[in-house]
Amino acid sequence: MTPGAVQQLPAWGPLAALAALAVVALSGAMVNDVLAARFSGRRGGGFAPIAEAARLLRQRRRSTVAADELLRRVGVAGLTVAAALKVAVLPVGAWVVSDLAVGLVWFNAMDVLVWAFVWLAGWGQNSVFPLVGGYRFLALALAYELPLMFALTAPAVAAGSLRMGDIVAAQEGLWFVVWMPVAFVVFLAAVLAFSLQRPFTAPMSADITGGVTSELSGVDRFLVLTGRYSLLSAGAGFAVALFLGGGSGPLLPDWLWFLGKTVVLLWLLVALRRRIPQLRPEQLMAPAWVVGLPVILLQVLVVAVVTINGRSS
Amino acid sequence: MPEAILFVVLAVIAVAAGVAVFRTDSMARASYALAVSFVAVGLMLLQFRLEYIGVITVLMMVMEMAVMAIFMIMFMGMNPALMPMDMVHSKKLSAGSAIGLFLLLTAGILLADWPESRGPAGGDLTASLGEAIMEPKMLVMLVISPVLFATLVSALVLANPRGRYSTYPLVPVEDADDDDGQGKGQDHSGDSAGHAAHSAHGMDHGAGNSDGHGQHHDGGGHQ
Numbered sequence: 001m002t003p004g005a006v007q008q009l010p011a012w013g014p015l016a017a018l019a020a021l022a023v024v025a026l027s028g029a030m031v032n033d034v035l036a037a038r039f040s041g042r043r044g045g046g047f048a049p050i051a052e053a054a055r056l057l058r059q060r061r062r063s064t065v066a067a068d069e070l071l072r073r074v075g076v077a078g079l080t081v082a083a084a085l086k087v088a089v090l091p092v093g094a095w096v097v098s099d100l101a102v103g104l105v106w107f108n109a110m111d112v113l114v115w116a117f118v119w120l121a122g123w124g125q126n127s128v129f130p131l132v133g134g135y136r137f138l139a140l141a142l143a144y145e146l147p148l149m150f151a152l153t154a155p156a157v158a159a160g161s162l163r164m165g166d167i168v169a170a171q172e173g174l175w176f177v178v179w180m181p182v183a184f185v186v187f188l189a190a191v192l193a194f195s196l197q198r199p200f201t202a203p204m205s206a207d208i209t210g211g212v213t214s215e216l217s218g219v220d221r222f223l224v225l226t227g228r229y230s231l232l233s234a235g236a237g238f239a240v241a242l243f244l245g246g247g248s249g250p251l252l253p254d255w256l257w258f259l260g261k262t263v264v265l266l267w268l269l270v271a272l273r274r275r276i277p278q279l280r281p282e283q284l285m286a287p288a289w290v291v292g293l294p295v296i297l298l299q300v301l302v303v304a305v306v307t308i309n310g311r312s313s
Numbered sequence: 314m315p316e317a318i319l320f321v322v323l324a325v326i327a328v329a330a331g332v333a334v335f336r337t338d339s340m341a342r343a344s345y346a347l348a349v350s351f352v353a354v355g356l357m358l359l360q361f362r363l364e365y366i367g368v369i370t371v372l373m374m375v376m377e378m379a380v381m382a383i384f385m386i387m388f389m390g391m392n393p394a395l396m397p398m399d400m401v402h403s404k405k406l407s408a409g410s411a412i413g414l415f416l417l418l419t420a421g422i423l424l425a426d427w428p429e430s431r432g433p434a435g436g437d438l439t440a441s442l443g444e445a446i447m448e449p450k451m452l453v454m455l456v457i458s459p460v461l462f463a464t465l466v467s468a469l470v471l472a473n474p475r476g477r478y479s480t481y482p483l484v485p486v487e488d489a490d491d492d493d494g495q496g497k498g499q500d501h502s503g504d505s506a507g508h509a510a511h512s513a514h515g516m517d518h519g520a521g522n523s524d525g526h527g528q529h530h531d532g533g534g535h536q
Contacts, residue, residue: 071341102364102439109372115379116348123341123382138383145376162365162439 006091006099006165013097014088020259021087024237025229026050028266035274053222061218064127072124076220078117079227086110086234091165093247093254103164104156107238108149111194114231115141118196118203121224122212133211136281137203140193143288144200148190150296154183154303155242160311168246177243179306182299184243186292188269191235196228198273202281236266320360327353338397340385348378365439387472 009016029049037045063069089096089103100106115138122134156162158180159170170176177184193200204211213224240246240261247254249261330350334343351374358367401407446454 068339068341071345074345100364100368101437102368105365105368105372109368109375112372112376112379116345116375119379119382120341120345135383135386138379141379142383 006094006096006168008099009095009097013095017087017090017092017097018084020092021084021230021233024259024263024266025083025226025233027263028229028233028270029225031267032270032274035271039274053226056218056222056225059218059221061220062215064125064215067126068124070124071120072220075117075119075121075124076216076223078120079114080223080230082110082113082117083227083230083234085113086231087237089164090234090237090241091168091246091258092237093256093258095255096165099163099165102162104152104162104167104242107164108152111148112145114194115145117227118212121216122203125215127215129208129210129214130212132208133203133214136208136211137196139281140200140202140279140284143284144190144193147186147288147292147296148194150293150300151183151186151190152242154180154296154300157300157303158307160307164241168241168248171245172248175243175245175248180243180299180303182295183303184239186296186299187239187242188235191232191239192269192273195231195235197232197269199276199279200284201278205278232269233262233266236269237262239265316360320357323353323357323360326350327357335400337400340398340400341382343400344378344381344385348375351375362438365442384468384472 026049030046033045033048035045037043037048063072086107088098089100089106091099118137119134122130122132122137125131155167155170155176158176159167161167161170192198196203202211204213208214213221216224237258240258244261244265247256247258249257252260327350330346330353333346334350337343337346352371355367355370355374358370361367
């Protein structure tokens, strides 16, 4: 309703947003490998993602017999693209690439694209384990998507707008996380789910020899692994914009606060998911729908009542 | 002018992807060609400044195709869905009804007495859409949405043997049950003689897969 809340960047905006996404995602991967090294009693590990990327980019890509190359490539490259498209509507401080009036719905649509891409990557390889992995992701996705949608509803109802800039602006007095903690927790769980992080790693777990990733090598594997960290980073960014006040903070400029909060939240998520065991795919549906949905619906009800009372008074 | 060009490009993509749905021999390609067609339509709606409807179209259609992939395994059994197959059947009836419907809709578009545009649409179109749905059309929405939701849930419950015959398993189900279910499924698809061609394809694919696996294990050593 107030298009002036954030300022759209000129033509170099998309490049800057992509670069920021890449740097934030790389920092997440580095933290992960530092933690992994420390866990096994070594020091360092921070450059392991770069070394791994260099190794994968030099590796020859392997393909399976009678693979559906088109679908496989769309799926493999799609995860990173979906993350980049999400970031396009994310206000970084006072700047945004595209100030879409329905930015929140756009985010949701891009996260549904992940359903398609993971399944296509699994299907297109014409191999049993990737196919099983693709279907496992759909099983998880059916369970987490509805709670995620309602978790997105809460900030939109409170702000009275689907525009990301308005949602951030509505948190000037009080961050949404303070009075919608359930929505925040459900949203973070869904972020872990759509970025294929534990406990939602069943589509690529060891019991199906890596599932969707089992036949991928070289640049294909690199793109999928990058896509997971990009989606996690984009999710952390949206958690900051939707619940943690976006770029608001004392002294430092908006964008720095925003990136700082995003990076800290991303690192926390990376550290947290290392400590959670993996769920079997059929274990998510009942908790997500029998417990998660009623709880998040109550949260939306509370938010709606508070918002309407606030407006009428 | 650039907007018009973009519109034409999107329209061509939408139609071409729609044609591809029936030309391909793979269920996966057919369903995602349909998704591409709808995404192009969604982007055209964005051009009309109908942002909410456009983005929701993209969201719903992509999700629908993903769910279609689940249905295709649940209701068709594993084999036919995974094998190459013809995407058209009862050709004369389908072609006839498609052409008839197209003519009907075109005639409707051309002959309808459309209201004159009263200046540019003002304000927040998403908000006015919401008001239109929630105020005058509230009853319709209240009737439709539970019916749609009940359809979805009951389809899932019926397709899942555990959903039909027992409550949600709080203890892990024994393996014997699973084996039984799979055995039945295979018997069923093997029974129908019409699927003989499919089972031949199945053998091809089986061979393909095991080759792939050989490669995989070989490759594993290099990593």
